[in-house]
Amino acid sequence: MHTAEYLDTYPTDIGSVLAGGYNHPLLREWQNERQLTKNMLIFPLFISDNDDEETPIESLPNIKRFGINKLAAYVKPLVQKGLRSVILFGVPMAEGCKDAVGTAADDPDGPVIQAIKLLRREFPDLYIICDVCLCEFTSHGHCGVLYEDGTINREQSVRRIAAVAVNYAKAGAHSVAPSDMIDGRIRDIKLGLIKAGLAHKTFVMSYAAKFSGNLYGPFRDAACSAPSHGDRKCYQLPSGGKGLARRALKRDLVEGADGIIVKPSTFYLDIMADASQIARDVPVCAYHVSGEYAMLHAAAEKGVVDLKTIAFESHYGFLRAGARLIISYLTPEFLDWLDQ
Ligand SMILES: NCC(=O)CCC(=O)O
Numbered sequence: 001m002h003t004a005e006y007l008d009t010y011p012t013d014i015g016s017v018l019a020g021g022y023n024h025p026l027l028r029e030w031q032n033e034r035q036l037t038k039n040m041l042i043f044p045l046f047i048s049d050n051d052d053e054e055t056p057i058e059s060l061p062n063i064k065r066f067g068i069n070k071l072a073a074y075v076k077p078l079v080q081k082g083l084r085s086v087i088l089f090g091v092p093m094a095e096g097c098k099d100a101v102g103t104a105a106d107d108p109d110g111p112v113i114q115a116i117k118l119l120r121r122e123f124p125d126l127y128i129i130c131d132v133c134l135c136e137f138t139s140h141g142h143c144g145v146l147y148e149d150g151t152i153n154r155e156q157s158v159r160r161i162a163a164v165a166v167n168y169a170k171a172g173a174h175s176v177a178p179s180d181m182i183d184g185r186i187r188d189i190k191l192g193l194i195k196a197g198l199a200h201k202t203f204v205m206s207y208a209a210k211f212s213g214n215l216y217g218p219f220r221d222a223a224c225s226a227p228s229h230g231d232r233k234c235y236q237l238p239s240g241g242k243g244l245a246r247r248a249l250k251r252d253l254v255e256g257a258d259g260i261i262v263k264p265s266t267f268y269l270d271i272m273a274d275a276s277q278i279a280r281d282v283p284v285c286a287y288h289v290s291g292e293y294a295m296l297h298a299a300a301e302k303g304v305v306d307l308k309t310i311a312f313e314s315h316y317g318f319l320r321a322g323a324r325l326i327i328s329y330l331t332p333e334f335l336d337w338l339d340q
Protein backbone atom coordinates (compact mmCIF):
# COMPACT_ATOMS: atom_id res chain seq x y z
CA MET A 1 0.00 0.00 0.00
CA HIS A 2 1.30 3.44 -0.88
CA THR A 3 1.71 5.93 1.92
CA ALA A 4 -1.06 8.12 0.57
CA GLU A 5 -3.56 5.26 0.49
CA TYR A 6 -2.57 4.31 4.02
CA LEU A 7 -3.28 7.85 5.17
CA ASP A 8 -6.64 7.71 3.41
CA THR A 9 -7.59 4.59 5.33
CA TYR A 10 -6.48 6.01 8.71
CA PRO A 11 -6.88 9.75 8.36
CA THR A 12 -7.05 10.68 12.01
CA ASP A 13 -5.45 7.77 13.87
CA ILE A 14 -1.75 8.28 13.16
CA GLY A 15 -1.05 9.12 16.80
CA SER A 16 -3.01 6.20 18.18
CA VAL A 17 -0.18 3.70 18.39
CA LEU A 18 2.02 4.46 21.42
CA ALA A 19 3.61 1.06 22.02
CA GLY A 20 6.48 1.81 19.66
CA GLY A 21 7.56 4.37 22.21
CA TYR A 22 8.20 1.85 24.98
CA ASN A 23 8.55 -1.62 23.47
CA HIS A 24 12.23 -1.87 24.39
CA PRO A 25 13.76 -1.74 27.93
CA LEU A 26 15.91 1.23 26.97
CA LEU A 27 12.89 3.12 25.65
CA ARG A 28 11.11 2.54 28.94
CA GLU A 29 14.02 4.23 30.67
CA TRP A 30 13.87 7.08 28.15
CA GLN A 31 10.28 7.68 29.19
CA ASN A 32 11.34 8.67 32.70
CA GLU A 33 11.39 12.43 32.88
CA ARG A 34 13.53 11.97 35.95
CA GLN A 35 15.60 8.85 36.64
CA LEU A 36 15.82 7.38 40.14
CA THR A 37 19.49 7.61 41.09
CA LYS A 38 21.54 6.86 44.19
CA ASN A 39 22.40 10.53 44.73
CA MET A 40 18.77 11.44 45.45
CA LEU A 41 18.31 8.89 48.25
CA ILE A 42 18.62 9.94 51.90
CA PHE A 43 18.73 7.17 54.51
CA PRO A 44 17.33 7.68 58.05
CA LEU A 45 19.56 6.52 60.93
CA PHE A 46 18.37 6.10 64.52
CA ILE A 47 21.14 6.74 67.02
CA SER A 48 20.65 5.88 70.68
CA ASP A 49 22.65 6.96 73.71
CA ASN A 50 23.21 3.31 74.56
CA ASP A 51 26.67 3.12 72.96
CA ASP A 52 26.78 -0.60 72.20
CA GLU A 53 23.19 -0.96 71.11
CA GLU A 54 22.16 -2.61 67.86
CA THR A 55 18.45 -3.33 68.18
CA PRO A 56 16.03 -4.27 65.41
CA ILE A 57 12.82 -2.24 65.47
CA GLU A 58 9.96 -4.68 65.30
CA SER A 59 7.54 -2.45 63.43
CA LEU A 60 10.21 -1.23 60.96
CA PRO A 61 11.51 -4.30 59.11
CA ASN A 62 15.30 -4.37 58.45
CA ILE A 63 15.85 -1.10 60.35
CA LYS A 64 17.84 -0.99 63.57
CA ARG A 65 18.66 1.48 66.28
CA PHE A 66 22.41 1.90 66.72
CA GLY A 67 24.66 3.07 69.51
CA ILE A 68 27.63 5.17 68.53
CA ASN A 69 30.01 2.20 68.76
CA LYS A 70 28.03 0.19 66.21
CA LEU A 71 27.34 2.91 63.68
CA ALA A 72 30.44 2.97 61.49
CA ALA A 73 30.43 -0.78 60.85
CA TYR A 74 26.84 -0.56 59.66
CA VAL A 75 27.26 2.52 57.48
CA LYS A 76 30.54 1.51 55.82
CA PRO A 77 29.21 -1.11 53.37
CA LEU A 78 26.36 1.25 52.43
CA VAL A 79 28.82 4.03 51.61
CA GLN A 80 30.82 1.52 49.56
CA LYS A 81 27.64 0.75 47.60
CA GLY A 82 27.06 4.42 46.86
CA LEU A 83 25.17 5.89 49.82
CA ARG A 84 25.54 9.69 49.59
CA SER A 85 23.43 11.08 52.42
CA VAL A 86 21.87 10.20 55.77
CA ILE A 87 19.40 11.93 58.08
CA LEU A 88 20.05 11.45 61.80
CA PHE A 89 17.47 10.95 64.54
CA GLY A 90 18.66 10.89 68.15
CA VAL A 91 17.04 8.46 70.55
CA PRO A 92 17.82 9.13 74.22
CA MET A 93 17.08 5.97 76.21
CA ALA A 94 18.82 6.71 79.52
CA GLU A 95 16.52 7.02 82.55
CA GLY A 96 15.66 10.60 83.41
CA CYS A 97 17.44 12.25 80.48
CA LYS A 98 14.27 13.83 79.07
CA ASP A 99 13.08 17.19 80.36
CA ALA A 100 10.60 19.92 79.47
CA VAL A 101 12.88 21.69 76.96
CA GLY A 102 14.66 18.69 75.41
CA THR A 103 18.11 19.47 76.81
CA ALA A 104 19.40 16.09 75.58
CA ALA A 105 18.84 17.10 71.93
CA ASP A 106 22.11 19.00 71.67
CA ASP A 107 23.99 17.54 74.62
CA PRO A 108 27.64 17.57 73.42
CA ASP A 109 27.95 14.00 74.73
CA GLY A 110 24.53 12.99 73.39
CA PRO A 111 23.85 10.65 70.48
CA VAL A 112 23.30 13.21 67.70
CA ILE A 113 26.37 15.39 68.25
CA GLN A 114 28.52 12.29 68.76
CA ALA A 115 27.17 10.68 65.58
CA ILE A 116 27.74 13.82 63.50
CA LYS A 117 31.38 13.93 64.56
CA LEU A 118 31.94 10.22 64.03
CA LEU A 119 30.32 10.14 60.58
CA ARG A 120 32.19 13.26 59.42
CA ARG A 121 35.46 11.68 60.54
CA GLU A 122 34.86 8.17 59.16
CA PHE A 123 33.03 9.07 55.93
CA PRO A 124 34.26 12.47 54.71
CA ASP A 125 32.13 12.32 51.54
CA LEU A 126 28.87 11.42 53.27
CA TYR A 127 26.38 14.30 53.47
CA ILE A 128 24.98 14.58 57.01
CA ILE A 129 21.49 15.94 57.59
CA CYS A 130 20.12 16.25 61.14
CA ASP A 131 16.45 16.12 61.85
CA VAL A 132 15.83 18.93 64.32
CA CYS A 133 12.98 18.42 66.74
CA LEU A 134 12.43 18.25 70.46
CA CYS A 135 9.87 15.43 70.62
CA GLU A 136 12.42 12.65 70.99
CA PHE A 137 14.02 14.56 73.89
CA THR A 138 11.14 16.11 75.85
CA SER A 139 9.51 14.46 78.86
CA HIS A 140 6.07 15.29 77.41
CA GLY A 141 6.98 14.05 73.92
CA HIS A 142 5.78 17.18 72.14
CA CYS A 143 7.86 18.91 69.46
CA GLY A 144 8.31 22.21 71.31
CA VAL A 145 8.27 23.93 74.68
CA LEU A 146 4.85 24.02 76.33
CA TYR A 147 2.87 26.53 78.37
CA GLU A 148 1.50 25.24 81.64
CA ASP A 149 -1.82 24.48 79.97
CA GLY A 150 -0.02 22.09 77.59
CA THR A 151 -0.25 24.27 74.48
CA ILE A 152 2.81 25.16 72.41
CA ASN A 153 4.79 28.23 73.50
CA ARG A 154 5.80 29.38 70.04
CA GLU A 155 8.50 31.91 70.98
CA GLN A 156 10.33 29.63 73.38
CA SER A 157 9.94 26.65 71.08
CA VAL A 158 11.49 28.26 68.01
CA ARG A 159 14.27 29.81 70.09
CA ARG A 160 15.15 26.39 71.52
CA ILE A 161 14.83 24.64 68.14
CA ALA A 162 17.08 27.23 66.49
CA ALA A 163 19.68 26.74 69.23
CA VAL A 164 19.65 22.98 68.64
CA ALA A 165 20.01 23.47 64.87
CA VAL A 166 22.96 25.82 65.33
CA ASN A 167 24.64 23.35 67.69
CA TYR A 168 24.25 20.53 65.15
CA ALA A 169 25.78 22.76 62.47
CA LYS A 170 28.62 23.68 64.83
CA ALA A 171 29.29 19.97 65.38
CA GLY A 172 29.62 19.52 61.61
CA ALA A 173 26.16 18.76 60.25
CA HIS A 174 25.94 19.82 56.60
CA SER A 175 22.21 20.32 56.81
CA VAL A 176 19.53 20.83 59.45
CA ALA A 177 15.95 19.73 58.88
CA PRO A 178 13.45 21.12 61.38
CA SER A 179 10.46 18.77 61.58
CA ASP A 180 8.47 20.43 64.37
CA MET A 181 6.15 22.48 62.12
CA ILE A 182 6.01 25.32 64.67
CA ASP A 183 5.54 28.74 63.06
CA GLY A 184 8.62 30.82 62.42
CA ARG A 185 11.41 28.37 63.10
CA ILE A 186 13.05 28.63 59.68
CA ARG A 187 13.59 32.34 60.23
CA ASP A 188 15.08 31.82 63.69
CA ILE A 189 17.32 29.01 62.46
CA LYS A 190 18.60 31.09 59.53
CA LEU A 191 19.28 34.04 61.82
CA GLY A 192 21.03 31.77 64.31
CA LEU A 193 23.22 30.29 61.57
CA ILE A 194 24.09 33.76 60.27
CA LYS A 195 25.07 34.90 63.77
CA ALA A 196 27.18 31.76 64.27
CA GLY A 197 28.95 32.30 60.94
CA LEU A 198 27.58 29.01 59.61
CA ALA A 199 24.81 30.10 57.25
CA HIS A 200 27.04 29.88 54.17
CA LYS A 201 27.72 26.18 54.75
CA THR A 202 24.47 24.89 56.19
CA PHE A 203 21.53 23.78 54.06
CA VAL A 204 18.21 24.41 55.79
CA MET A 205 15.81 21.73 54.69
CA SER A 206 12.36 22.51 55.98
CA TYR A 207 9.69 19.95 56.66
CA ALA A 208 7.29 22.56 55.33
CA ALA A 209 4.35 20.33 54.55
CA LYS A 210 4.21 17.71 57.30
CA PHE A 211 0.81 16.20 57.82
CA SER A 212 -0.50 14.79 61.07
CA GLY A 213 -1.86 11.31 60.55
CA ASN A 214 -1.59 7.61 61.11
CA LEU A 215 1.67 6.87 59.26
CA TYR A 216 4.31 7.67 61.90
CA GLY A 217 3.67 4.75 64.31
CA PRO A 218 6.80 2.65 63.58
CA PHE A 219 8.98 5.78 63.77
CA ARG A 220 7.63 6.51 67.22
CA ASP A 221 8.58 2.96 68.25
CA ALA A 222 12.05 3.49 66.81
CA ALA A 223 12.57 6.93 68.34
CA CYS A 224 10.51 6.37 71.52
CA SER A 225 8.78 9.66 70.81
CA ALA A 226 5.02 9.14 71.16
CA PRO A 227 3.50 12.19 72.95
CA SER A 228 2.61 11.37 76.57
CA HIS A 229 -0.64 13.34 76.27
CA GLY A 230 -2.66 14.73 73.41
CA ASP A 231 -1.51 14.70 69.79
CA ARG A 232 0.32 16.96 67.32
CA LYS A 233 -2.72 18.22 65.44
CA CYS A 234 -2.22 21.81 66.54
CA TYR A 235 1.12 22.14 64.76
CA GLN A 236 1.21 19.42 62.09
CA LEU A 237 -1.18 19.92 59.16
CA PRO A 238 -4.62 18.30 58.95
CA SER A 239 -4.66 15.79 56.08
CA GLY A 240 -7.22 17.76 54.10
CA GLY A 241 -5.25 20.99 54.46
CA LYS A 242 -4.07 21.61 50.91
CA GLY A 243 -4.33 25.38 51.28
CA LEU A 244 -2.47 25.30 54.59
CA ALA A 245 0.31 23.28 52.96
CA ARG A 246 0.64 25.84 50.17
CA ARG A 247 0.80 28.65 52.74
CA ALA A 248 3.39 26.79 54.85
CA LEU A 249 5.53 26.19 51.75
CA LYS A 250 5.43 29.85 50.77
CA ARG A 251 6.11 30.98 54.33
CA ASP A 252 9.15 28.72 54.73
CA LEU A 253 10.58 29.84 51.39
CA VAL A 254 10.21 33.48 52.39
CA GLU A 255 11.96 32.67 55.68
CA GLY A 256 14.90 31.23 53.75
CA ALA A 257 14.42 27.47 53.41
CA ASP A 258 16.99 25.97 51.02
CA GLY A 259 14.99 22.79 50.48
CA ILE A 260 11.46 21.59 51.18
CA ILE A 261 10.19 18.26 52.52
CA VAL A 262 6.72 16.89 51.87
CA LYS A 263 5.74 14.22 54.38
CA PRO A 264 4.20 11.62 54.17
CA SER A 265 4.59 10.96 50.48
CA THR A 266 2.35 8.35 48.86
CA PHE A 267 -0.91 9.91 50.02
CA TYR A 268 0.26 13.49 49.36
CA LEU A 269 1.38 13.47 45.74
CA ASP A 270 -0.84 16.46 44.94
CA ILE A 271 0.99 18.43 47.65
CA MET A 272 4.31 17.33 46.16
CA ALA A 273 3.19 18.54 42.75
CA ASP A 274 2.09 21.85 44.32
CA ALA A 275 5.42 22.10 46.14
CA SER A 276 7.38 21.56 42.95
CA GLN A 277 5.55 24.57 41.49
CA ILE A 278 5.52 26.84 44.56
CA ALA A 279 9.07 25.89 45.54
CA ARG A 280 10.37 25.42 42.01
CA ASP A 281 13.69 27.11 42.79
CA VAL A 282 14.67 24.69 45.56
CA PRO A 283 14.85 20.89 45.68
CA VAL A 284 11.67 19.22 46.89
CA CYS A 285 12.15 16.09 48.99
CA ALA A 286 9.61 13.32 49.53
CA TYR A 287 9.70 11.55 52.90
CA HIS A 288 8.49 7.98 52.46
CA VAL A 289 7.64 7.60 56.14
CA SER A 290 7.78 4.62 58.47
CA GLY A 291 4.11 3.67 58.14
CA GLU A 292 4.25 3.71 54.35
CA TYR A 293 7.39 1.59 54.41
CA ALA A 294 5.91 -0.87 56.92
CA MET A 295 2.75 -1.21 54.80
CA LEU A 296 4.77 -2.12 51.70
CA HIS A 297 6.66 -4.74 53.70
CA ALA A 298 3.44 -6.15 55.18
CA ALA A 299 1.83 -6.38 51.75
CA ALA A 300 4.96 -8.01 50.30
CA GLU A 301 5.02 -10.57 53.12
CA LYS A 302 1.41 -11.44 52.37
CA GLY A 303 2.32 -11.94 48.73
CA VAL A 304 0.03 -9.09 47.68
CA VAL A 305 2.88 -7.12 46.06
CA ASP A 306 6.49 -7.70 45.09
CA LEU A 307 8.66 -5.45 47.28
CA LYS A 308 11.14 -4.39 44.61
CA THR A 309 8.49 -3.67 41.99
CA ILE A 310 6.27 -1.70 44.38
CA ALA A 311 9.30 0.18 45.76
CA PHE A 312 10.26 1.45 42.30
CA GLU A 313 6.63 2.19 41.45
CA SER A 314 6.06 4.25 44.60
CA HIS A 315 9.35 6.15 44.34
CA TYR A 316 8.78 6.91 40.65
CA GLY A 317 5.46 8.39 41.75
CA PHE A 318 7.36 10.91 43.90
CA LEU A 319 9.65 11.83 41.01
CA ARG A 320 6.68 12.26 38.64
CA ALA A 321 5.02 14.51 41.20
CA GLY A 322 8.11 16.73 41.22
CA ALA A 323 10.34 15.46 44.04
CA ARG A 324 14.08 15.59 43.43
CA LEU A 325 15.15 13.91 46.68
CA ILE A 326 13.65 11.02 48.65
CA ILE A 327 14.14 10.17 52.32
CA SER A 328 13.63 6.43 52.21
CA TYR A 329 14.03 3.46 54.56
CA LEU A 330 14.36 1.43 51.33
CA THR A 331 17.69 3.12 50.52
CA PRO A 332 19.86 0.06 51.33
CA GLU A 333 17.72 -2.09 49.02
CA PHE A 334 17.81 0.55 46.27
CA LEU A 335 21.61 0.71 46.46
CA ASP A 336 21.59 -2.97 45.43
CA TRP A 337 18.66 -2.77 43.02
CA LEU A 338 20.08 0.22 41.13
CA ASP A 339 23.22 -1.81 40.40
CA GLN A 340 21.29 -4.70 38.89
N1 LIG B 1 10.48 13.71 61.97
C1 LIG B 1 10.28 12.37 61.56
C2 LIG B 1 8.95 11.85 61.91
O1 LIG B 1 8.24 12.53 62.60
C3 LIG B 1 8.40 10.52 61.41
C4 LIG B 1 8.96 9.95 60.19
C5 LIG B 1 8.52 8.52 59.92
O2 LIG B 1 7.44 8.09 60.34
O3 LIG B 1 9.26 7.80 59.26
Ligand SMILES: [Zn+2]
Binds near residue numbers: 134136142143
Ligand atom coordinates in the same frame (compact mmCIF):
# COMPACT_ATOMS: atom_id res chain seq x y z
ZN1 LIG C 1 8.77 16.36 66.68
Ligand SMILES: [Zn+2]
Binds near residue numbers: 133135179
Ligand atom coordinates in the same frame (compact mmCIF):
# COMPACT_ATOMS: atom_id res chain seq x y z
ZN1 LIG D 1 9.48 14.16 63.95
